[in-house]
Amino acid sequence: MSAAAPLTATGLRKSYGANEVVCGLDFALQRGECFGLLGPNGAGKTTTLRLCLGLTDPDSGTITTLAKPVPAQAREARQRIGVVPQFDNLDPDFTIRENLLIFGRYFDIPDQQIRARIPDLLEFAGLSARADARIQTLSGGMKRRLTLARALINDPELIFLDEPTTGLDPQARHVIWERLRNLLKQGKTLLLTTHFMEEAERLCSRVAIMDHGRIIAEGAPDALIVQHIEPQVVEVYGEDAPAWAEHHGRAMTERCETTGETIFCYTHDPAPLIADLDARNGLRYLHRRASLEDVFLKLTGRELRD
Amino acid sequence: MTRKHWNLPQFSMRFAHIWRRNLLVWRKLAIPSMLGNLADPLLYLFGLGYGLGRMLDDVGGMSYIGFLAAGIVCSSTMMSASFEAMYSAFSRMHVQKTWEAILNAPLTLDDVMLGELVWAASKSFLSGTAVLIVATALGLVPSPLAIAVVPLIFLTGLAFAGLGLIMTALSPSYDFFMYYFTLCVTPMMLLCGVFFPLTELPPAAQAFAQMLPLTHAVGLARPLVNGEVPPSWPLHIAVLAVYAVGSFYIALALTRRRLLQ
Numbered sequence A: 001m002s003a004a005a006p007l008t009a010t011g012l013r014k015s016y017g018a019n020e021v022v023c024g025l026d027f028a029l030q031r032g033e034c035f036g037l038l039g040p041n042g043a044g045k046t047t048t049l050r051l052c053l054g055l056t057d058p059d060s061g062t063i064t065t066l067a068k069p070v071p072a073q074a075r076e077a078r079q080r081i082g083v084v085p086q087f088d089n090l091d092p093d094f095t096i097r098e099n100l101l102i103f104g105r106y107f108d109i110p111d112q113q114i115r116a117r118i119p120d121l122l123e124f125a126g127l128s129a130r131a132d133a134r135i136q137t138l139s140g141g142m143k144r145r146l147t148l149a150r151a152l153i154n155d156p157e158l159i160f161l162d163e164p165t166t167g168l169d170p171q172a173r174h175v176i177w178e179r180l181r182n183l184l185k186q187g188k189t190l191l192l193t194t195h196f197m198e199e200a201e202r203l204c205s206r207v208a209i210m211d212h213g214r215i216i217a218e219g220a221p222d223a224l225i226v227q228h229i230e231p232q233v234v235e236v237y238g239e240d241a242p243a244w245a246e247h248h249g250r251a252m253t254e255r256c257e258t259t260g261e262t263i264f265c266y267t268h269d270p271a272p273l274i275a276d277l278d279a280r281n282g283l284r285y286l287h288r289r290a291s292l293e294d295v296f297l298k299l300t301g302r303e304l305r306d
Numbered sequence B: 001m002t003r004k005h006w007n008l009p010q011f012s013m014r015f016a017h018i019w020r021r022n023l024l025v026w027r028k029l030a031i032p033s034m035l036g037n038l039a040d041p042l043l044y045l046f047g048l049g050y051g052l053g054r055m056l057d058d059v060g061g062m063s064y065i066g067f068l069a070a071g072i073v074c075s076s077t078m079m080s081a082s083f084e085a086m087y088s089a090f091s092r093m094h095v096q097k098t099w100e101a102i103l104n105a106p107l108t109l110d111d112v113m114l115g116e117l118v119w120a121a122s123k124s125f126l127s128g129t130a131v132l133i134v135a136t137a138l139g140l141v142p143s144p145l146a147i148a149v150v151p152l153i154f155l156t157g158l159a160f161a162g163l164g165l166i167m168t169a170l171s172p173s174y175d176f177f178m179y180y181f182t183l184c185v186t187p188m189m190l191l192c193g194v195f196f197p198l199t200e201l202p203p204a205a206q207a208f209a210q211m212l213p214l215t216h217a218v219g220l221a222r223p224l225v226n227g228e229v230p231p232s233w234p235l236h237i238a239v240l241a242v243y244a245v246g247s248f249y250i251a252l253a254l255t256r257r258r259l260l261q
Helices: A045-053 A074-078 A096-105 A111-125 A140-151 A170-185 A197-203 A221-228 A241-252 A271-280 A292-300 B015-028 B030-055 B064-095 B098-103 B109-137 B144-170 B174-191 B203-209 B213-225 B233-259
Strands: A007-016 A019-029 A034-038 A060-065 A068-070 A081-084 A158-162 A189-194 A206-211 A214-219 A232-237 A255-259 A262-267 A284-289
Touching (some): A019 A214, A045 A060, A068 A074, A096 B015, A140 A170, A241 A262, B109 B144, B144 B174, B213 B233
Antiparallel strands (some): A060 A068, A232 A262, A255 A262
């Protein structure tokens, strides 16, 4: 394969009526990386994926997916893409094995070849023992794993994952993460949308934070933390916390944010804060390193998005 | 609607995968499905044919049950195509999101719609043909020319599948389909010559009936079953073909608007 970027989007715009959902996006994926598209609900992540798959036409801008212009040659591009959608859409009329077989046929793969691939995919999904189970009998985690296995039926070079672990319990989530790392080791390129910052930090070599249809920050998770935010955070809880922040905390910290009764103090030197809080012993606090979530909240704000 | 929704369709042979998928589901339930599809038309055929038929000497120069047979072949084709193109296709499109999964593979909505159209017509072909076979076994089909009804059943299925897919493209929920049944399917059952000759209707109703696809299916099937090729056969074929192509094109444009936002 060529060393060209598996996916490039330039000047991408898309409106629905008067509402511009994607407002001039530029990004490019590097071969073999996991690129995270992060953003609150309604930021335009899913629309961006649909545009890159050629399922909806952009108002302007160009997309090249696996060296094919999209949407003009979207069909050819999708031949080598795998998709894990946000909501499960496994075929409830079929068993696990039949789901994989039927999906493989959509790619014009001969039955014999699909059947030869199925045992490996079931192994990958940890579903070998349940090959003939119906979809309705599977847990949420099993369905997600099967959806991931289904996305691999055509041995894709590029895999789109739209919030792949939303709604899963921690065990199931960790299994999915482990599988995704496995795919990266095999040299696949992943495009991941998520609003779990922990997920992005663990998996992505680069992330782009999106809001209101624009990319507002882009880079490696560590670099974004260094660039945008103080390295240490002290969270202070309880009904006395706002008063404490007002009279003492604010003076000892570089930046303070309040959500309800929680104060987030961002600082390079947390020692004076902690000494003060320890001396008061009425206030509960947590000292930790700054994370991608802090960057995300700083850039996109703390208001609810519905 | 924008002009892009009305672009000419571009099909690929991959539509056959959709057809095959639906066939595989059907095969799991083939026997109850066939019995269900046969029970309703045969009840009409026997109930009305023998019950009502005893009170009538002849209708249009034949026994009433013989008259009814060709009508029931066509109406059961209409029913079966309509159900498949509405309830079943809607399940796959809206409820199970089967189409959404398929569109992530290298298929287009045009392929999916063509697959669903041909599938609904195929399923109705089985229903219509099964009724024709039962009628033949009972001696209600006097002429071997009835073999020409077999492709007619498929064409009729295509016409009603296309109309059903329009409803599916517009439907917010399953309840919506009741309007179509009440306002279109039931009136066609009664006005298109299934149960009695069109000539019994007032002239205005007859003229209206001439615009309906079922009239043309019955108008061609009944003479064929009795060994005649009516001189108006090209008209009947043309009307059904226009319904099939026209309704499919409209359904495709509406579905593009619905799903390819």
